[in-house]
Amino acid sequence: MKLLSLIGTALLFTQVAVAGVIKYEDGTRTINGVSVGRSAELSVDNGVYHMDVIGAGLRTKKVLVANVNVYVAQVYVDNAGAFVRTADGAVKSIDNMKAGAIRLTFLRDVEADKVKVSFRDAFDANDINTDEPGIAAFLNAVSDGGDAEGNKTLNISFARLDDGSVRVIYEDTKGKETTVIGNAALANSIFAIWLGEPADAGLATLKKELLKGITQ
Amino acid sequence: MKTNFTFILLASLTLIACKAEKAMDNTNKMLKTTEAMNSKMEQTNAGIESTNESVRLQKLILSKDDMLKDENTRNLEPVALGMIPGAKKFGEAATTTELVEFTYLLLKEINDQKPDESDRLENGEYKPEVIAAYDHIKMIKFSELITIAGMAPEEKVDQIIQEQIYGGGLYQEEAYAFLMGRVMFLGTYLDSGILSRPLNTVERMNEAITRLGSIDNILKMPFKNEVKMNVTGFLKRDAIAVSAYAEDGTLDALWNMPKLWKKVLKAFDRDLKDGNIVRGSSSSQKEVSAKIASMKRRVEAYIKLWEIK
Numbered sequence: 029m030k031l032l033s034l035i036g037t038a039l040l041f042t043q044v045a046v047a048g049v050i051k052y053e054d055g056t057r058t059i060n061g062v063s064v065g066r067s068a069e070l071s072v073d074n075g076v077y078h079m080d081v082i083g084a085g086l087r088t089k090k091v092l093v094a095n096v097n098v099y100v101a102q103v104y105v106d107n108a109g110a111f112v113r114t115a116d117g118a119v120k121s122i123d124n125m126k127a128g129a130i131r132l133t134f135l136r137d138v139e140a141d142k143v144k145v146s147f148r149d150a151f152d153a154n155d156i157n158t159d160e161p162g163i164a165a166f167l168n169a170v171s172d173g174g175d176a177e178g179n180k181t182l183n184i185s186f187a188r189l190d191d192g193s194v195r196v197i198y199e200d201t202k203g204k205e206t207t208v209i210g211n212a213a214l215a216n217s218i219f220a221i222w223l224g225e226p227a228d229a230g231l232a233t234l235k236k237e238l239l240k241g242i243t244q
Numbered sequence: 245m246k247t248n249f250t251f252i253l254l255a256s257l258t259l260i261a262c263k264a265e266k267a268m269d270n271t272n273k274m275l276k277t278t279e280a281m282n283s284k285m286e287q288t289n290a291g292i293e294s295t296n297e298s299v300r301l302q303k304l305i306l307s308k309d310d311m312l313k314d315e316n317t318r319n320l321e322p323v324a325l326g327m328i329p330g331a332k333k334f335g336e337a338a339t340t341t342e343l344v345e346f347t348y349l350l351l352k353e354i355n356d357q358k359p360d361e362s363d364r365l366e367n368g369e370y371k372p373e374v375i376a377a378y379d380h381i382k383m384i385k386f387s388e389l390i391t392i393a394g395m396a397p398e399e400k401v402d403q404i405i406q407e408q409i410y411g412g413g414l415y416q417e418e419a420y421a422f423l424m425g426r427v428m429f430l431g432t433y434l435d436s437g438i439l440s441r442p443l444n445t446v447e448r449m450n451e452a453i454t455r456l457g458s459i460d461n462i463l464k465m466p467f468k469n470e471v472k473m474n475v476t477g478f479l480k481r482d483a484i485a486v487s488a489y490a491e492d493g494t495l496d497a498l499w500n501m502p503k504l505w506k507k508v509l510k511a512f513d514r515d516l517k518d519g520n521i522v523r524g525s526s527s528s529q530k531e532v533s534a535k536i537a538s539m540k541r542r543v544e545a546y547i548k549l550w551e552i553k
Contacts, residue, residue: 090498091322092390092432093484141441152510228497 085237162210394429
């Protein structure tokens with residue numbers, strides 16, 4: 029029985045993609061060759077959070093006459109039942125989450141400046157003040173993280189701390205983690221990039237996919 | 245005494261007459277020489293003009309060759325960056341008529357050219373490699389068209405508008421397509437290049453404003469709803485049917501000027517600040533600040549004009 033349990037545990041870990049403080053359990057679906065996770069586990073100072081995937085989709089960018097595939101996005105939250113799958117309600121429902129994560133697997137190389145400006149454009153589209161210290165620190169982490177490398181993953185995870193603040197861990201595609209502490213609104217602001225007012229048509233399509241949910 | 249005086253007077257007059265005749269002769273000779281010189285000058289000018297025209301044509305050929313080099317035609321999206329230097333030179337060397345004629349020619353080639361019948365399989369379809377090659381060649385031509393349109397000097401674009409659109413020229417439809425190509429190219433060039441990065445130097449900001457200004461001019465023209473392009477003839481790719489304004493009057497995100505100008509305006513405080521001049525450089529901070537202030541006023545003016553609309 030012990031042996032079976034050990035084998036089971038070993039099998040479980042082979043399914044787990046370890047990425048710093050966050051571990052993902054693979055699901056059965058893929059999008060553009062990227063495996064979509066079933067759940068994730070986030071370990072931070074104040075605890076370990078189990079999160080479920082609530083949606084995944086492809087981020088495309090219109091260039092000239094074609095759409096270019098940029099990354100596959102996956103969204104995880106610790107209280108999936110409280111997530112509101114409507115265009116207006118999704119970001120607000122992040123208030124109900126103690127932890128969450130966005131996993132971006134890049135399908136091509138994207139320069140750091142371009143990642144930063146695209147996030148900044150999304151903040152602008154949502155009337156989020158980019159001078160607010162938490163947002164500014166997050167954008168600095170994006171810049172400092174360097175270029176997003178193709179076939180690699182960038183993780184943005186958050187946990188609400190006991191004092192009401194939010195800890196965001198930005199893990200670049202090289203695996204380097206940067207922690208940003210911000211106010212209670214920081215998590216919602218970051219999730220608004222994908223779940224809020226879309227900054228462009230590619231993000232609008234992705235948002236629809238994310239809200240649709242995923243069947244494993 | 246009187247006789248002597250008359251003699252002297254006659255002699256003097258004769259001498260003067262002789263001198264005058266000689267002078268006249270000289271003048272005539274000079275005139276002939278001048279005429280000959282003028283004629284030679286005209287011949288020389290004609291020769292120079294002919295040489296200049298040869299040089300210009302040479303520039304056209306070389307710049308087109310440069311655009312079509314293998315390494316410049318491999319990656320065509322988001323824009324064919326490798327084609328830009330050649331397209332710039334082509335636009336400078338070509339006349340306005342040549343620019344629209346070339347647009348006509350490229351559109352015709354893209355829309356009409358088809359593979360040889362012998363390239364069909366037994367089921368009547370073209371071979372996959374033939375389809376891929378043909379569509380790629382057509383995309384090269386399309387890229388040529390829009391890159392030349394995008395990089396053409398502003399004064400030539402204005403002239404094309406005057407001659408072909410307002411003047412009811414032979415290539416009016418192609419002129420609309422040329423303008424659409426310019427909007428598409430510059431919109432994409434900015435979106436995937438300069439506007440996708442912080443506008444943190446004076447020249448980056450200046451480049452963004454200049455290029456956005458080129459798009460802005462076209463989108464405010466009285467004939468703006470006619471600015472469109474319809475490219476068919478691809479074997480597998482979808483046709484490219486694009487217009488500056490959608491039927492409901494909205495603008496594509498790549499050339500949504502009110503939004504783009506606001507983005508640029510924000511970048512003054514966020515990215516450019518005081519110009520990011522490196523300490524110890526020769527640039528005077530005062531001059532840079534004046535230039536930044538002037539650019540900001542231009543952007544604010546563009547935004548106001550869209551708000552008035």
